[in-house]
Amino acid sequence: MSQRYSTADVASHNKPDNLYIIIDEDVYDLTTFGDDHPGGKKILQRVAGKDASKQFWKYHNEGILKKYKSRLQVGSLDTKAASPPPPPAKKENDTVKPEVDPGVVAPMPTAAAQEEAEALDPYGDLIPFADPSWYQSYHSPYFDQTHAALRDEVRQWVEEEIMPNVTEWEEAKKVPDRIYEQMGERGYLAGLLGMHYPKHLTDIRVKSVPPEKWDLFHEMIITDEISRSGSGGFVWNLIGGYGIGGPPLFKFGKKELIKRIAPDLLSGKKRICLAITEPDAGSDVANLTCEAKLSEDGKHYIVNGEKKWITNGIWCEYFTVAVRTGGEGMNGVSVLLVERSAGGVSTRRMDCQGVWSSGTTYITFEDVKVPVENLIGKENQGFKVIMTNFNHERIGIVIQSLRFARVCYEESMKYAHKRKTFGKRLIDHPVIRLKLAHMARQIESSYNWLENLIYQCEKMGEMEAMLKLGGAIASLKAQSTTTFEFCAREASQIFGGLSYSRGGQGAKVERLYRDVRAYAIPGGSEEIMLDLSIRQSLRVHKALGMKL
Numbered sequence: 001m002s003q004r005y006s007t008a009d010v011a012s013h014n015k016p017d018n019l020y021i022i023i024d025e026d027v028y029d030l031t032t033f034g035d036d037h038p039g040g041k042k043i044l045q046r047v048a049g050k051d052a053s054k055q056f057w058k059y060h061n062e063g064i065l066k067k068y069k070s071r072l073q074v075g076s077l078d079t080k081a082a083s084p085p086p087p088p089a090k091k092e093n094d095t096v097k098p099e100v101d102p103g104v105v106a107p108m109p110t111a112a113a114q115e116e117a118e119a120l121d122p123y124g125d126l127i128p129f130a131d132p133s134w135y136q137s138y139h140s141p142y143f144d145q146t147h148a149a150l151r152d153e154v155r156q157w158v159e160e161e162i163m164p165n166v167t168e169w170e171e172a173k174k175v176p177d178r179i180y181e182q183m184g185e186r187g188y189l190a191g192l193l194g195m196h197y198p199k200h201l202t203d204i205r206v207k208s209v210p211p212e213k214w215d216l217f218h219e220m221i222i223t224d225e226i227s228r229s230g231s232g233g234f235v236w237n238l239i240g241g242y243g244i245g246g247p248p249l250f251k252f253g254k255k256e257l258i259k260r261i262a263p264d265l266l267s268g269k270k271r272i273c274l275a276i277t278e279p280d281a282g283s284d285v286a287n288l289t290c291e292a293k294l295s296e297d298g299k300h301y302i303v304n305g306e307k308k309w310i311t312n313g314i315w316c317e318y319f320t321v322a323v324r325t326g327g328e329g330m331n332g333v334s335v336l337l338v339e340r341s342a343g344g345v346s347t348r349r350m351d352c353q354g355v356w357s358s359g360t361t362y363i364t365f366e367d368v369k370v371p372v373e374n375l376i377g378k379e380n381q382g383f384k385v386i387m388t389n390f391n392h393e394r395i396g397i398v399i400q401s402l403r404f405a406r407v408c409y410e411e412s413m414k415y416a417h418k419r420k421t422f423g424k425r426l427i428d429h430p431v432i433r434l435k436l437a438h439m440a441r442q443i444e445s446s447y448n449w450l451e452n453l454i455y456q457c458e459k460m461g462e463m464e465a466m467l468k469l470g471g472a473i474a475s476l477k478a479q480s481t482t483t484f485e486f487c488a489r490e491a492s493q494i495f496g497g498l499s500y501s502r503g504g505q506g507a508k509v510e511r512l513y514r515d516v517r518a519y520a521i522p523g524g525s526e527e528i529m530l531d532l533s534i535r536q537s538l539r540v541h542k543a544l545g546m547k548l
């Protein structure tokens with residue numbers, strides 16, 4: 001913005017039909033904005049021609065300026081320094097190190113140990129606990145420069161293209177298709193399958209990470225960073241169908257089938273979702289009734305039945321469906337890839353409490369013809385496919401819940417530094433600090449367990465992880481959704497009325513509060529998860545030689 005103004009210039013634009021204001025040394029022309037301003041036009045007229053930075057920051061957060069800047073900014077004050085040149089590339093080992101208290105004796109590490117233990121450069125706003133500790137110059141054995149680069153790549157995208165629009169998309173119950181396509185073009189969809197980057201299936205690459213280096217922590221970073229949007233609906237729009245519907249196909253589908261549909265799926269041109277839950281079978285998967293009967297010529301399955309609460313269903317071409325091909329119980333269940341183009345598939349949007357832009361769907365299958373080549377895994381052994389997939393799904397829910405809990409905490413921390421009650425900022429009231437402390441301790445401890453479990457998944461094979469980690473992952477799912485629920489509640493107490501009305505400064509907290517149940521119930525309810533965690537872990541440890 002090249003136009004320069006003196007404060008006297010701005011002061012001359014002080015009428016309702018000629019209204020400029022200053023915010024942080026930038027000049028905005030609000031002459032025609034008054035009628036559209038949700039806070040009213042009179043309030044703008046009271047600061048016409050003046051510096052309104054203080055009033056602006058009292059009522060708005062950063063997202064508002066980002067969204068309206070290009071439309072309303074006409075220049076800057078002549079006193080404002082020119083934009084600083086980009087910072088010089090950081091030299092290795094150029095990290096900021098906290099000074100040690102005088103009197104504290106710190107052991108001297110050897111040169112080799114010091115190099116290995118070097119923390120990554122500090123990143124983000126550095127609000128304590130508002131980002132994982134490895135963002136804030138603390139040591140970690142799990143992350144290297146490729147993780148840091150991916151974190152920055154995703155964060156920039158989310159801050160520039162997503163944050164300013166996410167409330168609008170959520171209210172409209174739809175995210176523009178181009179955002180999903182970008183997930184494909186950026187290589188993120190290919191990286192979200194819980195396996196090595198499938199470079200044999202696509203030429204698309206993630207800009208900051210070579211495919212050979214791709215690991216489960218990179219996958220975690222994509223999910224974590226897009227969850228900073230503070231919208232379960234948005235996150236599920238992008239990965240809620242694909243992240244759980246895709247892996248069974250890519251891991252257990254026949255080569256020809258994968259080859260045929262992978263390009264459109266990985267590039268984001270077509271969508272896939274997972275259809276397991278039924279009106280009468282939720283966490284109790286072994287009792288599902290949607291049936292698939294083999295045709296007389298043995299070439300097709302004929303599928304009939306209903307599926308409910310299916311994320312993304314209304315937009316999908318492909319459905320990874322759990323069906324009954326055999327007798328009762330888990331040994332009669334198979335998984336099929338159903339294609340909408342076969343006909344007989346009807347989808348309708350369901351109205352839900354939260355995750356509005358995720359497209360929660362009711363599906364009916366009526367005599368849908370599915371080629372036998374679309375069987376995923378073996379006939380009547382679909383339960384194994386479903387169970388393997390659950391670990392990946394639940395870890396996704398954990399990552400999202402914990403970032404949402406952090407968003408509640410971060411928003412509260414920022415708000416507590418600007419809102420004053422009884423003559424003091426909220427942060428100066430011990431009762432508010434206590435709330436923040438209880439949020440932080442749960443987020444941080446859960447996240448550390450998450451890192452450890454992802455590391456275990458990385459080291460174990462698929463089957464070993466399914467058997468050995470199922471209990472712990474189920475427990476962590478319950479731990480993170482109760483943490484999310486706690487943080488959403490406490491944040492909304494801190495924001496008061498602002499988190500009760502939609503939009504504005506409390507928008508993220510209000511929305512996340514409504515999204516809580518969408519995390520606590522699907523993928524295994526808290527109650528089922530906690531019970532499973534003990535049953536499964538006992539079984540595993542008996543095999544490991546447990547002595548009671």
Ligand code: HEM
Pocket residue numbers: 021028030037038039040043044047052055056059060061064065068072503504505
């Ligand atoms: C570039 C200038 C401005 C823009 C683009 C803008 C935009 C908005 C928007 C979009 C809202 C809806 C709430 C939200 O989404 O956060 C809002 C609310 C509001 N604005 Fe502004 N505004 C501007 C300047 C100002 C100024 C200078 C004042 C005060 C002097 C002000 C006072 C308010 C108030 C009181 C509300 C209602 C807050 C609430 O509901 O709690 N605005 N503004």
